[in-house]
């Protein structure tokens with residue numbers, strides 16, 4: 001498998017099942033870093049995190065440390081966080097502001113577009129010293145859509161538009177909710193890690209099947225989950241308490257796929273008409289004032305729950321946030337969750353969202369912790385050599401076209417979205433770089 | 434600083450030992466998983482806060498690991514008592530140590546005191562042992578011959594690190 005022959009890769013994914021090695025084989029993980037994270041369009045960060053020239057954040061694209069920085073011409077650069085001199089990591093803070101990025105080791109400094117600016121003791125540089133060639137390496141391709149910054153570490157491949165196009169509506173859905181048409185990811189972050197493969201988290205993002213059982217401890221005796229949004233009196237009904245089974249309304253939820261591994265689940269169970277609080281009512285008023293009553297009503301109609309932009313990010317439309325998935329090793333993954341502030345919405349509403357996100361997605365939350373336990377146990381179970389296959393066949397053959405969204409539709413308790421992810425996975429993995 | 438605090442304490446007629454005893458009792462309730470009794474230590478307007486950044490100013494403007502009022506605390510504890518809380522199967526066992534206690538503020542008019550201390554919590558669960566440590570500040574309100582917690586703020590030294598799932602309060 002080390003060489004990743006196309007035929008070998010193809011044997012790992014069948015129509016309704018995948019081989020356990022996709023989660024456990026370190027060689028396959030290396031290949032993923034090269035063929036998926038080394039070239040796919042990856043989410044890097046949000047423009048609101050680097051508002052002013054010189055503002056930067058650091059993160060990782062796969063295992064490549066990068067700096068996302070605002071250059072003085074206003075553009076956003078994604079630079080490799082590795083000194084072009086002798087390799088030290090240049091920026092060590094998670095975020096900050098600097099005119100120049102200066103390496104701690106010998107003091108080379110770089111402009112915010114990566115160009116080498118100054119070298120201490122320049123007389124030591126020989127005649128062949130090529131300043132222009134010694135800037136920080138840059139992600140060859142960067143694309144920005146409504147503040148969401150993506151980069152590809154390969155200079156060739158599908159265009160940003162081709163990759164993100166089918167998901168633009170999902171981003172619009174969220175951004176349009178802000179009265180000022182703008183989001184701010186400036187309310188800190190949640191960071192959690194688990195001993196499991198990165199795909200366990202990716203698959204889980206659109207998995208509505210697990211909720212009634214996996215999150216049983218968050219559901220009360222009436223089968224209702226706690227309120228997850230500012231202004232909601234209660235959460236979704238996920239269990240029919242008397243029959244002790246998944247609620248029919250929950251089973252009706254839909255999921256959608258649009259190629260490239262992307263997909264989303266629809267948000268059909270929350271009765272939005274009941275959501276009310278002083279902050280939410282004020283928000284509705286401000287939004288209608290800005291965009292008109294008709295458009296405001298459209299924006300407030302719940303459509304989306306989670307949207308996955310494969311392979312490394314999701315956005316959530318319920319208690320709004322961005323999630324970034326960072327593979328560390330075949331059995332180790334970090335996930336970052338960024339609360340979203342709707343710019344122009346009442347502060348109390350944004351505060352409410354930040355608060356409730358602690359409850360659902362912090363490392364100490366009521367919801368995410370049970371998912372983490374499932375990921376860890378999946379990774380442990382998949383070590384078993386007696387049984388090689390993982391079943392992802394729910395709803396196989398039940399997919400249907402959805403004309404309204406130009407997508408393929410299934411039930412959210414099916415596994416259509418997981419199969420779509422593996423289709424994209426095989427597409428990336430089969431092709432040598 | 435320490436001396437000034439002691440003088441204030443004398444003025445209030447409260448012994449440092451009373452605070453110490455209260456914090457030890459609180460830690461013990463957590464270690465014995467008596468979460469409901471622990472919740473009852475909080476005033477009706479009490480909050481439990483574990484910031485996600487050092488020196489975090491506000492639980493509203495930034496993400497926190499925990500920020501529970503009594504209502505959320507109750508939901509959290511109902512979940513901890515639920516038979517199908519997977520992340521507590523098996524349950525965590527913890528041991529707290531609380532020390533270096535300093536009375537940082539006293540407000541006799543309101544009957545409120547801020548007590549700072551240092552803690553270490555060792556947690557064992559499912560073959561793994563973890564260490565949590567940091568400073569904590571309790572804002573306490575006099576309540577009969579004991580106290581109610583108005584706010585417990587826990588500043589973990591690694592608060593902005595990445596955590597594996599945390600199921601029990603610190």
Ligand code: FES
Pocket residue numbers: 083084085086087088103104105106107108
């Ligand atoms: S390694 Fe960066 S200046 Fe030498």
Ligand SMILES: [Fe+2]
Pocket residue numbers: 204210211214215367371
């Ligand atoms: Fe979940």
